[in-house]
Amino acid sequence: MSDQAITDAYANRPWEAPDRNEPVVRLRGVVKRFGSVEAVSGVDLDIYRGEIFCLLGGSGCGKTTLLRMLAGLELPNEGRIEIDGQDMTALPAYERPVNMMFQSYALFPHMSVAANVSFGLKRDGIRGEELETRVRDALAQLELGDFADRKPHQLSGGQRQRVALARAIVKRPKLLLLDEPLGALDKRLRENAQYQLMKLADDTGITMIVVTHDQEEAMVLSTRSAVMDKGQVRQVGTPSELYEKPGSRFVAAFLGNISLFDGTVSVIRDDGIAELAVDGLERPLFASAGDVPAGARGALAVRPEKVRIAREGAAPDGQINRLGGSVEGLAYLGDVTSYRVRTDHGALVEVTRANSENAAERDVDWDDRVDIWFAPENALLLGDA
Numbered sequence: 001m002s003d004q005a006i007t008d009a010y011a012n013r014p015w016e017a018p019d020r021n022e023p024v025v026r027l028r029g030v031v032k033r034f035g036s037v038e039a040v041s042g043v044d045l046d047i048y049r050g051e052i053f054c055l056l057g058g059s060g061c062g063k064t065t066l067l068r069m070l071a072g073l074e075l076p077n078e079g080r081i082e083i084d085g086q087d088m089t090a091l092p093a094y095e096r097p098v099n100m101m102f103q104s105y106a107l108f109p110h111m112s113v114a115a116n117v118s119f120g121l122k123r124d125g126i127r128g129e130e131l132e133t134r135v136r137d138a139l140a141q142l143e144l145g146d147f148a149d150r151k152p153h154q155l156s157g158g159q160r161q162r163v164a165l166a167r168a169i170v171k172r173p174k175l176l177l178l179d180e181p182l183g184a185l186d187k188r189l190r191e192n193a194q195y196q197l198m199k200l201a202d203d204t205g206i207t208m209i210v211v212t213h214d215q216e217e218a219m220v221l222s223t224r225s226a227v228m229d230k231g232q233v234r235q236v237g238t239p240s241e242l243y244e245k246p247g248s249r250f251v252a253a254f255l256g257n258i259s260l261f262d263g264t265v266s267v268i269r270d271d272g273i274a275e276l277a278v279d280g281l282e283r284p285l286f287a288s289a290g291d292v293p294a295g296a297r298g299a300l301a302v303r304p305e306k307v308r309i310a311r312e313g314a315a316p317d318g319q320i321n322r323l324g325g326s327v328e329g330l331a332y333l334g335d336v337t338s339y340r341v342r343t344d345h346g347a348l349v350e351v352t353r354a355n356s357e358n359a360a361e362r363d364v365d366w367d368d369r370v371d372i373w374f375a376p377e378n379a380l381l382l383g384d385a
Helices: 003-012 063-071 113-123 128-141 157-169 187-204 215-221 239-244 249-254
Strands: 023-034 037-048 052-056 078-083 098-101 175-179 207-212 224-229 232-237 259-268 273-278 285-288 297-302 308-311 322-332 336-343 348-354 369-373 380-383
Touching (some): 052 063, 063 098, 098 157, 207 215, 215 239, 232 239, 249 259, 322 348
Antiparallel strands (some): 023 037, 297 380, 308 369, 322 336
């Protein structure tokens, strides 16, 4: 390997180099106010070349405002925005190497697909063979060559979405900004479009920044995501880091379902497992310690798929995180069954179990007395904040 172990395994993976170890986007202390409301509060971010980076959060968290500042459609009140090493903070949108695709797609209804895609190039003065070649290549890249002469009303929702993407990439921007780009599509089209976006990023090398409120979409699409709340970035990480190692209760609860047990950390063992005295429970539970010190308040967090369930008395021996309870809710979801178990000390725990056998043969049903259990290393201790 060498070359200083490929620069120490990309110096903690910025971002999965080679040749990506300098951010193409750098935000420092970015603030945006609308009157007395601070929509974006001191955001620092580095986004690397070739990433699909998601800004993820609920309505009003500041993600779209941040995207609009990158596009030049809003200017920050404080802070600095750099794109490819150049200060873009005060530059208008038309001077930035950026294209933006909106949720509505904003296609010209009276123009053909080819005319929609070529519009921006013509505005830039590109004509003749170069224009035709770039439009043809963009349409081919998104499998739209057979639709070049059609009007938008003659296309499906998924096809219109691809036309909007072709129009965005034909100018070969350094940065492609996408504001809820798949929100108008139904579930199956949205899933197909997600893979098309990933293939497009891989084929073109364009850096994409995607605004979404959909956690599943961010998990599928992104190299990394920034989880936002109240104008601030709460955590940045890969999908697996955010899901498996959330840095706060907010991030843990925002990304998928999770069960939390509040209590006080009694001791942290040498193997990194913490013992938690759980409120209302006579015996402790155990989890990976994280950054919570002994003596502090915290919460044990465990995902539904990490919890096992069986009829009362059928749990294997030796499970130190075992709880008794009753099935209070059950939902058959096709590939999995979701259970809601009310434990004997009053906590509500979600459990999912893969449907590896026919649902008619399941051994746990409504109102059954059950045992649930989970391994300490599959749970995480989070701070009280």
